[in-house]
Amino acid sequence: SGAQHSFTQQARQRGQAKAELLIPAGDAYTPVRSTQMFLYDQTAAGFTRVFAGLIQDIEDLWIDNSGTRKVIITGVSMESIFDTVYASAVQYVNRTCGYIVSDLFNRFESGSQVTQGNIEAGQVIPLFNAQKGAKLSEIYTQLATTSLFTWFVDLAMLKLNFQLPTSSASPFTLVSDAVLWESVQWKVN
Numbered sequence: 001s002g003a004q005h006s007f008t009q010q011a012r013q014r015g016q017a018k019a020e021l022l023i024p025a026g027d028a029y030t031p032v033r034s035t036q037m038f039l040y041d042q043t044a045a046g047f048t049r050v051f052a053g054l055i056q057d058i059e060d061l062w063i064d065n066s067g068t069r070k071v072i073i074t075g076v077s078m079e080s081i082f083d084t085v086y087a088s089a090v091q092y093v094n095r096t097c098g099y100i101v102s103d104l105f106n107r108f109e110s111g112s113q114v115t116q117g118n119i120e121a122g123q124v125i126p127l128f129n130a131q132k133g134a135k136l137s138e139i140y141t142q143l144a145t146t147s148l149f150t151w152f153v154d155l156a157m158l159k160l161n162f163q164l165p166t167s168s169a170s171p172f173t174l175v176s177d178a179v180l181w182e183s184v185q186w187k188v189n
Contacts, residue, residue, distance in 0.1 A: 015077030015155075017051045025067030031058050036113065037075035052155040053077040078114055078153035082137035085109050089132040097122035097143040101151070101162045104136055117159025122147030 017039055023029055032055065039051035053075040061070045085108050092100050098121040105116055123146050130139055140151045144162065151162045 014079055015051060015053060017053060017073075017075040017077075019073045019075070021071045021073065022063070023069050023071055031055055031071060031073050033058060037073060049156050051075070051077070052153070052158060054080055056080070078155065078158065079137060079151075081112055081114055081153075082109070082140060083135050085136045087130040087132065087134050087136060087139060090130040092125065092128040092130075094124060094126060095128065096124050097147045097149070098162055100125070100128055100130075101140055101143055101160075104130060104139060105160060108136060114153055114158050114160055117154055117157060117161045118163050119161070120149065120163045122149055122162070 017037065019037070019039065021029075021031075035055050037051070037053050037055050038049055040047040041050045055073055056076045057074040059072040059074075061072070062068075063070055087104060087108055090104070090107070092103075095103075098119045102116060102119045122143065125146065140162065143149075144151045149163055150165045151160070153160055
C-alpha cells in the first residue's frame with residue numbers, strides 16, 4: 001500500500017509511533033483513541049513486537065471519491081497508562097522505592113493490561129508522602145530519580161519494571177543481509 005510505519009523507543013524516554021493505514025472503500029474499520037497499538041517486525045521465523053502503546057491521535061485523509069481513505073495513527077508507549085492513574089494520599093515510613101512503586105501499583109492500577117515485572121528495591125526513604133491527585137507516572141519518575149533507576153513498560157511482556165538502567169538498548173536484535181539505505185515515498189494524486 002506504500003504506507004510507512006515508524007517508532008522510537010529509547011531508554012528513559014517515552015516511545016512514539018506513527019502508522020499509516022490504507023482503508024479501502026466499504027471497510028468499516030475505525031481506530032479509536034486510547035486503544036492498544038502494536039507494531040511488529042516480520043522475520044522469516046515469525047515476528048517480534050517492536051512497539052506497544054496506546055493510540056493518541058488519528059488523522060483521516062480521503063484518498064478518492066470511492067471512499068478509500070488513509071488513516072495516520074500516532075501512538076505513545078505504554079508508560080502513558082500511568083499518566084491517567086492518580087494516587088490518593090498515602091504515607092510510607094522507612095520503605096524502599098521499589099516497595100512504594102509496587103504498593104502504589106497494587107492500590108491504584110487495576111484492570112490494566114500492564115502487570116508488575118522486575119521491581120528492584122532501590123533506596124530506602126525515611127518518609128515519603130504520595131500526594132492526592134499525583135500521577136503515578138510522576139511518582140515513579142521521582143522514585144526512579146532518587147534510586148538512580150529507570151522505570152518502563154517492557155513492550156514484549158507488557159510488564160512494569162523499576163530497576164537499574166541496563167545496557168540492553170532494545171529487547172530485539174536487527175539482523176539482515178539486505179540493508180535498505182533509502183526508501184520510496186508514494187504520493188497519491
